[in-house]
Structure formats: structure tokens, C-alpha cells
Amino acid sequence: MSTFDFEFDVPYSDDQRTPNTLAGLLPCAQYVYERLTYSVIDQSSTIASNKSFLMIVSVSNSAWTQLASTAAEMFIQTSRGAAEWTRRVLVHTLATDRLDRDLDRLLSVMSDQTVILCTDVPPHQLPAVLRTLTDIQVIIDPLDAGAMTGMLRRRFKDWDGAWPADCDPSRLAPTVIDVAMTRSADAERAISVLTRLHQTPTLGMRRPSTPRVAPFATLDGYGEAKAWGLQLAADIASYKAGTLQWSDVDDGALLAGPPGTGKTTFVQSLAEHIGCTFTATSYADWQSSGSGHLGDVTKKIAKIFNDAAEVTPSIVFIDEIDTLPARTGSASSQDWWNAVVNALLEHVDGACRPDGVVVIAACNAPERLDPALVRSGRLDRTFHIALPDESALKKIFSSYLQEVVSDADISAVATALAGTISGADVARIARDTRKRARHERRPVIAADLTAAAFPPDYRPQAVQWRVAIHEAGHAVASMAMGNLPSSISIMATASTEGHVRLPNTIGDGTFDDVLSSLIPVLAGRAAETIILGAASVGAGGGPQSDLGRATGMLAALDGMAGLGTRLSISETADGAFVESHMRRLQAEATFLVWRHRDAIINLATVVMTARVLGEHALHRFAVGHGFLPGPLDHNSKRKSGEPA
CATH class of the missing domain: 1.10.8.60 (Helicase, Ruva Protein; domain 3)
Structure with a gap:
């Protein structure tokens, strides 16, 4: 891998200071240039200014590092303009075997020089000092069909076709792509050459020289899922050694949890740990294949599993599987969804799946899945991945x-x-x-x-106090019913003014269990009424609001669970049933709030200062106010539910 010399001034003559046009770059460098442009839109003022900064551009393979540096060089010239290009800027490529050697030299120039570091070293494996000093992190994704289509259309202006969906361009070296595109008279010729080369291993992309994710052994916060993964790795090793039948391998699991909890990272790291092929897919991936017709979707599903069967052991990872609705209801699109779910079930079923293929799926809302997906022999183990403790x-x-x-x-x-x-x-x-x-x-x-x-809160003090009372109402009602929330926050986000993460207390799922679980959900609104004199719109809104969740649960009891006015299943519920129980539950929540009014005010006062309280702080509060006895027992906790 080549590197730019460490110069204290950009090595260009005066007549070269004017940035080249994008057309002057080869196709793969153009792709990197565009990725850089789209990735740093919110940092444009920093890049265009005279201030120095550190940008790290991460690529998936060492073959892309020099291209990335070429694109980055053009990008910084274009962003700062010819007049500003005289400012000292260093564009450097970094490989694993040069980390220690280059680090001191990089640090020596960073105080007054902009540094753009292009590397195939995974971000988590960079020296901590570089991770700490990074201002802008850009990750250049491997090529996919959409990117290749865009490159071809840019190169061949009159062509409006698409790259073959069944040919993975990430396996092709960028130099091969550039040569094929620049030497071909038209897009069809370029595609013909590249698809043939796609089948030639010696001309394909080398695997990354280093893992792209943290080592599996170092992952924290995954609990039973990590133990399952370690056992899976041991079982696959035994299977490869011929000492274990595949039928004895636990080869299907579902990871459920909020966004951002590292479900994808977990599966990627597990695949690296096992040393097996990793294939990530989703409904969006299937739907974008071909023309997007149902036949194309089901063919894409079949192809993914067939390809995985050819390179065993392998892991097929289905992200956002809760995009697929359960096969119930009578909506006009239900036939489509039923066909997609049926096609997936055919391949997920362990009895039909070839030996050596592990299927792991991830979702945010496991309750939305078709029950057949999580039956024995399919995704029959569910692991709840919580936010980090x-x-x-x-x-x-x-x-x-x-x-x-x-x-x-x-x-x-x-x-x-x-x-x-x-x-x-x-x-x-x-x-x-x-x-x-x-x-x-x-x-x-x-x-x-x-x-x-804890960024500043610019909401009026009265609004913050109302939010604190509302969230404290949720939390104290839960404590009063013997259940500890895992957190409370009055920090505003894009979707909420604050939240409490309540435990899942549905228990055996009886009618009374479900109704009891809804009392803390409605206690926020009750707290506003009792303590502040009137409720606000804070409890209302969409399906995930307090009133929306309670309404949805009661409607499901009546229409889908056979615990209301009917035994038959229906997408509609008896409005009178829902309304009468909503009013009854609101009355119970109001009585509970009235009994514990002082505790709610005390907790709201604390959270106004702290803004966020975790589980240990809430447990101390609950014990201090007589809601819960003794020390916090993590082994007896119920899993967390959705935030209220």
C-alpha cells in the first residue's frame, strides 16, 4: 500500500491548485468522492473553514485506500476552493502494520494541519488517541447493486438499465471495475466483462485484512445471547471436526431490542469469531431486487439461502424482520405479505434448511412477528438485547x-x-x-x-416541570405496584419530551395481568391532573403514546385475544369495551397517584436536577419511600418493556 509523503505544504504547483472536475476521477474514485460529499453535509462549515480538523475515511478493503485518498484530495480542494487550498492539508493512507510507526508523525502535524486519514483498519482498532481526536468519521460502504448502477449511468450517459441484482459487486477489485468501465464502449459490454470476472476468484476482491467489528470475546451487555454465541461457535467447530451432527447444533435465534443496541454488531462479530461466511439481508433488500414484483422478492429470498448453503458454515442475518406482518387480517395487501412470509418460512425451517446454515434475525418488536417464525426448529430462541447497563x-x-x-x-x-x-x-x-x-x-x-x-434544555421551566411530574407519575405508580422502572429521563428527543422505561409486567397474559400493566402507563396523565390541575396533550398522539398504547392493548384483548366481548378474531374492536375499560383504568391510576402524590413530587424534584436517573438511583428512591425492600436483585428483574 502506498502512502503520501509527510509534507508540511500540499505538494502541488501553482498551476495545479485549481481542483479538477469530478469527471477527472476514475469511476471508483468518483463513487468514494460522492460518498464523502453525502456523508459530511452537516460538517460542511468545518471543512470549508480555515480550522484544522481530523477526518478518518474508513474503507472495507486495502484495495480502496489509495482510491479513497485520491477522492479525499479532490474533495478537500473542491470544498475549500482554490484560494484556500494553500492551507496545509495532509492526506495519508494507513495500514495495520504501520499503526505504531505513523502515529507519532501524525500527531506531530495535527496541531496546525488538517489531516485526512484513509484506512482499511476498522475504526474500533485504531489507536484510542486517534479515535478521541477524530472530528469527522466517514465509512465508505462496499459497492452494492445500486451503487454500480449509478456508476454505470454516470459513465454511459444514455444508458438507463440496472446492474444485475444477483451479482455482488463488492467482490470485484476497484482497479478491475475501473479498467472494465473505461475500456468498454457501452454499459452492456462493461457489465458482460465484470460479471464474467465476478466468477474469477483471482480477480475478485480480497477479504479485509482485519476484522471490521470488535472481537466477540470483548462484547459486553449481551447476557445470554453471548453465551449462546460462544456455544454455537464451539458446536460448529465440533461439527467441522466430524464429532457433532448438525441436528444437534442450535442454529436459529432472534435478537430483540431497541434500535442502537448492537444487534447487527453482535452477529457480525459472532461470524468473525466462528470464521464463517456472513450474509446480511432484510425485506428492503428483497424488495429492491429485480423489478420488485412478488416473484422477484421470493427468488431473492431463495437465492440468499442457496448461496449460503454453498459456503457453509455460514450465517444468514435477517435485519428488521418485524417489517413482515403476521399472516392475519384482511387488508388488501395481506396476500402479498402472506406469500413473502411463507417463502421465508420455507427457508428458515431447520428441517428444510441445509446443514451448516445458521439463521439469526433481529427486530425491535417481536410481538409483531408471525408466530410460525419463532416456533421450534426456526428462530426458536429469543434473546432480549437491552440498552447498556x-x-x-x-x-x-x-x-x-x-x-x-x-x-x-x-x-x-x-x-x-x-x-x-x-x-x-x-x-x-x-x-x-x-x-x-x-x-x-x-x-x-x-x-x-x-x-x-446533558445538553442544555431550552424549554420553559414550566414545561420541564410538567414533563417531570408526568414521568414521575409513571415511575412511582410502577414502584407502588412493586415493579422497578429501569430509567427515567426528562431529556427531550426528536420523538419524546421525556420517558420512563417500565418493566414488562404482563405476566401470564391473563385479562387482569394486562389491565394491571396499563395502570402505570396512564399514571403520567393522572399525575398532571392531580398535581398540576389539568392534563396536557402529552399523553396523546400516535400508537406509541400513553393513550395509544393503552387503547391498542385493550383493542387487541377484544379483537384478537378472545378476552373481551367476542371469541372470534377480528381486526376491529368493540369501541364501548375499549372506552369503558380506559376510563376504569384511568380512575385507578388517578387514585394511585393521589395516594402517592408526595412521592411523585419528590421524584420530579430530583429528576429536574439530574435530568436522567438510572436503575440504581431509582431503586434507592423506591427503597427510601417504602415501595421496595432490600438491595437491587438483578437476577429477579423482569425484562424491560417499552418507554412510557
Whole structure:
């Protein structure tokens, strides 16, 4: 792999300072250039300014690093303009075997020089000091059919076709793609050449020299799912050695949890740990194949599993499987969904699936899945992946900030945010922490982390107090019923003004169990009424609002569960049944709030200052107010439900 020399001025003569046009780049470099442009739209002011910054451009394979540096060079010239191109900018490529050698030299020029680092080293394997100082992180995804179509249409202006959906362009080396496109008279000729070369292993893309995800053994916060993964790896090793039949391998699982909890990372890391082929897919992938007709969708599903069967052992990962609705109802599109689910079931079924193929799916809402998908022999083990707890959050924060923020300061933030944010949120907070310090041209301090983790709240004080009362109503009602919430927050997000993560208390699923679980859901509205004198619109809204969730659950009891006014299944519910029970439950929630009014005010006062409280803080509050006895027992906790 080649590298640019370390120059303190950009090595261009005066007549070369005007940026070339995009047409001057080869097709693959154009692709990288466009990815860079789209990825840093929100950072355009930083890039165009005279301030120095560190940008890391991550590619999937070493064959792309030099192309990335060429595209980055053109990108920075175009972004800053010819007049600003005289500013010192370093574009550098970095390989695994040069990490230690190049690090000191990179650090020596970063104080007054913009550095763009192009590398195939996975972000988590870069030195911590580089991860800490990074201002902009760009990940260039491997080529897919859509990207290849765009490259071909850009090269051959009059062509409006599409790259073959059954040919994976990520297996082709970029130099091969560039040669084929530039030497071909038309798109059809280029496609013909490339699809033939696609079958030639020596001309295909080499596998990445280093893993793209964290080692499986280092993953935290996955509980029983990690234990299952380790056992799966051991069983596959025994199967490969001929000492275990595939029928004895536990080869199907479902990962369920909120967005950002690392479900995809878990499966990628597991595949690396096992040393097997990894294929990620989803309904969106199937639907985008061919013309998108039903026949194309089902053929795509079959092809994925057939391809996996040819390179066993392999893992097929189906992301967002809850996109597929259960095979019930009478909607006009139900025939379509039924056919898709039936096609998937045919391949997921362990009795029909070839030996050596493991199927793992991920979703946010497992209750929406067709029951047949999670029956024995299919995705028959469900693991709930929760947001990181305090211990896991400390480790995640430390991986980003341990060299610049003390363990004590990290611990304080992790304790406050435990159970409320994802690993992706931590990465964002770490970036914002570094950005504050770099903009002020000083080292990172604890106050930067605090400010990034708990940004200012510009809502009026009266609104914040109403939110605090509302969320405290949820939390205290749950405590009063003997159930500990895992977190409470009054920090506003794009979708909520605040939230409480309540435990799942449906129990055996009886009528009374379900009704009891809805009382804390309605207690937020009741708290506003009792303590503030009137309810606001905060409990209303869509299906995920307090009233929406309670209404939906009662409608399901009547229309789908046979626990209401009918035994027959129907998509519609008896409106009188739903309304009467909503009013009864609201009355019970109001009585509970009235009994524990002082505790709600106390908790709201605490959360107004802290803004976020994790499970341990809530447990101390619950014990102090007589709601719960004794120490927190993690082994007896019920799994967390959705936020209220």
C-alpha cells in the first residue's frame, strides 16, 4: 500500500491548485468522492473553514485506500476552493502494520494541519488517541447493486438499465471495475466483462485484512445471547471436526431490542469469531431486487439461502424482520405479505434448511412477528438485547474517552445514563465531547463530557416541570405496584419530551395481568391532573403514546385475544369495551397517584436536577419511600418493556 509523503505544504504547483472536475476521477474514485460529499453535509462549515480538523475515511478493503485518498484530495480542494487550498492539508493512507510507526508523525502535524486519514483498519482498532481526536468519521460502504448502477449511468450517459441484482459487486477489485468501465464502449459490454470476472476468484476482491467489528470475546451487555454465541461457535467447530451432527447444533435465534443496541454488531462479530461466511439481508433488500414484483422478492429470498448453503458454515442475518406482518387480517395487501412470509418460512425451517446454515434475525418488536417464525426448529430462541447497563456503559465510554477523561468522571455519566442510551449514542456523545475541546483549542476536560451528555434544555421551566411530574407519575405508580422502572429521563428527543422505561409486567397474559400493566402507563396523565390541575396533550398522539398504547392493548384483548366481548378474531374492536375499560383504568391510576402524590413530587424534584436517573438511583428512591425492600436483585428483574 502506498502512502503520501509527510509534507508540511500540499505538494502541488501553482498551476495545479485549481481542483479538477469530478469527471477527472476514475469511476471508483468518483463513487468514494460522492460518498464523502453525502456523508459530511452537516460538517460542511468545518471543512470549508480555515480550522484544522481530523477526518478518518474508513474503507472495507486495502484495495480502496489509495482510491479513497485520491477522492479525499479532490474533495478537500473542491470544498475549500482554490484560494484556500494553500492551507496545509495532509492526506495519508494507513495500514495495520504501520499503526505504531505513523502515529507519532501524525500527531506531530495535527496541531496546525488538517489531516485526512484513509484506512482499511476498522475504526474500533485504531489507536484510542486517534479515535478521541477524530472530528469527522466517514465509512465508505462496499459497492452494492445500486451503487454500480449509478456508476454505470454516470459513465454511459444514455444508458438507463440496472446492474444485475444477483451479482455482488463488492467482490470485484476497484482497479478491475475501473479498467472494465473505461475500456468498454457501452454499459452492456462493461457489465458482460465484470460479471464474467465476478466468477474469477483471482480477480475478485480480497477479504479485509482485519476484522471490521470488535472481537466477540470483548462484547459486553449481551447476557445470554453471548453465551449462546460462544456455544454455537464451539458446536460448529465440533461439527467441522466430524464429532457433532448438525441436528444437534442450535442454529436459529432472534435478537430483540431497541434500535442502537448492537444487534447487527453482535452477529457480525459472532461470524468473525466462528470464521464463517456472513450474509446480511432484510425485506428492503428483497424488495429492491429485480423489478420488485412478488416473484422477484421470493427468488431473492431463495437465492440468499442457496448461496449460503454453498459456503457453509455460514450465517444468514435477517435485519428488521418485524417489517413482515403476521399472516392475519384482511387488508388488501395481506396476500402479498402472506406469500413473502411463507417463502421465508420455507427457508428458515431447520428441517428444510441445509446443514451448516445458521439463521439469526433481529427486530425491535417481536410481538409483531408471525408466530410460525419463532416456533421450534426456526428462530426458536429469543434473546432480549437491552440498552447498556451501568457496567457496560462505562466500558463503552472508556473505549472512546479513557485517555482524556478520568474513570471517575466517566463513571458518573455512565451511572446517570445507564439503561437510557445505546452504544451509538455513546459514540455521538464522545464525538461531541472532543468537538467542544477542539473548537476551543484545548485538551478535553470532564465538563466537555458532561455538556455533551446533558445538553442544555431550552424549554420553559414550566414545561420541564410538567414533563417531570408526568414521568414521575409513571415511575412511582410502577414502584407502588412493586415493579422497578429501569430509567427515567426528562431529556427531550426528536420523538419524546421525556420517558420512563417500565418493566414488562404482563405476566401470564391473563385479562387482569394486562389491565394491571396499563395502570402505570396512564399514571403520567393522572399525575398532571392531580398535581398540576389539568392534563396536557402529552399523553396523546400516535400508537406509541400513553393513550395509544393503552387503547391498542385493550383493542387487541377484544379483537384478537378472545378476552373481551367476542371469541372470534377480528381486526376491529368493540369501541364501548375499549372506552369503558380506559376510563376504569384511568380512575385507578388517578387514585394511585393521589395516594402517592408526595412521592411523585419528590421524584420530579430530583429528576429536574439530574435530568436522567438510572436503575440504581431509582431503586434507592423506591427503597427510601417504602415501595421496595432490600438491595437491587438483578437476577429477579423482569425484562424491560417499552418507554412510557
